[in-house]
Amino acid sequence: MSESFDPARWRPAPLLPATEARDGGLVFVVTVLCFLACLTALGVIAADRAARGWSGQLAGEATVIVRAKAGETPDAAAARAAETLAGVTGVVEARALEKEKAYDLVRPWLGDIADLEDLPVPRLVAITLDPRAPPNAEMLDKALKAQGLDAVVDDHSVWIKDIRRAADTVRWAGAAIFLLIAAAAGYVIAFATRAGLAARRDVVEVLHLSGADDGYIARLFQIRFAQLAAVAGLIGAVTAGIVGAALRLAGGGQGLTPALPVAWIDLLAVVPCPLLAAVVATVVAHRTALHLIRALQ
Amino acid sequence: MSRNPDISAASSANEDVVRFDNVSLRYGRGPEVLRGLSFALRPGSFHFITGPSGAGKSSLLKLVYLGARASGGGIRLFGQDLARLTADQRPAVRRRIGVVFQDLLLLDHLSAFDNAALPLRIRGARASEYRSDVAELLAWVGLGARMHAMPATLAGGEKQRLAIARAVVNRPDILLADEPTGNVDPDMALRIYRLFVELNRLGATVLIATHDQDMVARSGRPALHLDGGALTVRAPQGAAP
Incomplete structure (x- = not known):
């Protein structure tokens, strides 16, 4: 009493009722959207790293296929090619691979036949x-x-282009998703703002x-939905962070x-994520509320 | 027209707090609710609006507190032509008007204290500046022991007084009341009327829409009588209670 x-x-006291029954539903939906957005961001970052790793590896290596000419053994031709390549500026190391490596490459097509060593299989450097x-x-x-070697150089450029194209596709797809x-979250918040205004007319x-x-009235709704979105963003981000950590732990150093x-x-x-969710909610709720308030007049 | 000096169609527009010139009102495409209203209220005047149900009393008040736009004619408040006010200018005009709505429009999720303090918050005042004033006002309207109560727990007369407190807390230049004694007993009606008289003495221009002919007769105040959407001005009928 008094x-x-x-x-x-x-x-x-807050000029809008502190809690509404539908707030729980809104927080849940925005939480799910924020969770998915965070997972998308993690996926894009991981895919980008993978692509960079692959293209970096490929760009730092090249393979030379050496065919022996008449009067020279494949091993001798490969050794000579390695020696020649080692002298080229920008080559850190050139190494003739063992003949078994070359056989391994053709074995899937020719099978494990006994006289494989008699075949003129090119050597690799x-x-x-x-x-x-x-x-x-x-x-x-x-x-x-210049050294009279019959060889084909594969600098992996075709693969690198493909990997870069794939990485770009993943990046753009991730950004689009x-x-x-974010647009879906904005729409949900706009819908909730309309419902909130209708309920608290x-x-x-x-x-x-x-x-x-x-502006004063719109700010009340803007603050309300920004707070809800920030909470939803926090829950979504923490959940996505836990999932990301689990993925990291499950795969050791490689994820x-x-x-x-x-x-x-x-x-x-x-x-x-919480900040972005709050910013999206602020902008959308303010614009929606302002539009609706002016329509009420 | 009346000879009452507070009501004059010929008075200077700049001196009038409220001035209607041939004002009409219709909602949407419906029939005219008000037509050809012309009158002016001087600062510090006190008037009733009388008339049968559906005569347009509430609609007239709505036009004054900017709750509706006239479909014809011109309205000036504080010397400003409402038709020329921009959306940004209208709130400032509204803040100079206190309204006791017929259905009170108390916010059910706010305490009596928060409801009464609402116009001050909207004006941007700091809580520390008005706490004691609001408490004093609520005590003055007899709600000193109910400051923390939620509107749903207040009796009809208490709600009415809370609505009045909210209407006057901002010391408005115009005080409008729509059937402020409609749901209270005669004793409470008299108390509320005396409250309006006191506020009028403090300088507010008062305009009260009412069915209570007895109160009008006993008040000795002039009345704007509406019937069929048209206005006639009735001179004071008796002595003030």
């Missing part, structure tokens, strides 16, 4: 290139021809007639699979 009410200690100034295939080819999810009317301007390596630092990608 004895327990001390005006001196009074603090203004593996080259490690200086990543800062790698020679191109033309330079390597020129050096080999992320934007779609009495509050809007009283505030309006008491002299509150449109769940070497194809999609998740690093601990990737988990930082989920940190901005």
Whole structure:
């Protein structure tokens, strides 16, 4: 009763009811959307890392296929090619691979036949290139021809282009999915703002007639939905972070699979989620509320 | 027109707090609720609006508190032409008007204290600046022991007084009340009326829509009588109670 009410200690109550029954549903939906957005971000980062790793590996290596000419054994031709390539600027190491490696490459087609060693199987020379100034295939080819060697240089450029294209596709697809999810979250918040305004039309009317301007009323809804979205974003981000950590732990140093390596630092990608969710909610709720309040007049 | 100096169609527009010139109102494409209303209220005046149900009393008040837009004619408040006010300017005009709505429009999730303090919050005042004023006002309207109560727990007369407290807390230049004594007993009606008189003495221009002909007769105040959407001005009928 009155004895327990001390005006001196009074603090203004929120002008919108503190909790609404439908808030739980909104938080759940936005949480799911934020979770999916965070997982998408983690997936894109991991895919990008994988692509960089593969293209980096391929760019730092080249393979030369050496065919022996008449009067020269395949092993001798391979040794000579390795020696020639080692002298080219930008080649860190050139190593003639054992003949077993060459046989391993053709065995799937020819089978495990006994006289395989009698076949004129080309030898392979593996080259490690200086990543800062790698020679191109033309330079390597020129050096080999200068020594009269019959060889084909594969600098993996075809593969690198494919991997880069695939990585770009993954990046753009990830960004598109992320934007779609953000748009869905914005739409859900706009829908909730409309419902909130419709349900609290009495509050809007009283505030309006008491002299509150449109921006003042819109800010009430904006703050309400920004807080809800921030909470939802936090729950979604934490959940996605836990899933990301589980993927990292499940796959050891390479993440769940070497194809999609998740690093601990990737988990930082989920940190901005609550803020982003709140910003999206702020913008959408403010615009929606302002539009609806003006329509009410 | 009346000879009452507070009501004059010929008075200077700049001196009038409220001025209606040939004002009409219709909602949507419906029939005219009000037509050809012309009157002006001087600062510090006190008037009733009388008339049968459906005569347009509430609609007239709505036009004054900017709850509706006239479909014809011109309205000036505080010397400003409402038709020329921008959306950004209207809230400032509203803040100079206190309204006791017929259905009170109390916010059910706020305490009596929060409801009464609402216009001050909207004005941007800090809680520390108005706490004691709101408490004093609530005590003055007889709600000193119910400051923390939620509207749903208040009796009809208490809600009415809370709505009045909210309407006057901002010291408005115009105080409008729509059937403020409609749901209270005669004693409470008299108390509420005396409250309005006191506020009028403090400088507010008061306009009360009411069915209570006895109160109008006993008040000795002029009345704007509406019937069939048209207005006639009735001079004071008796002495103030």
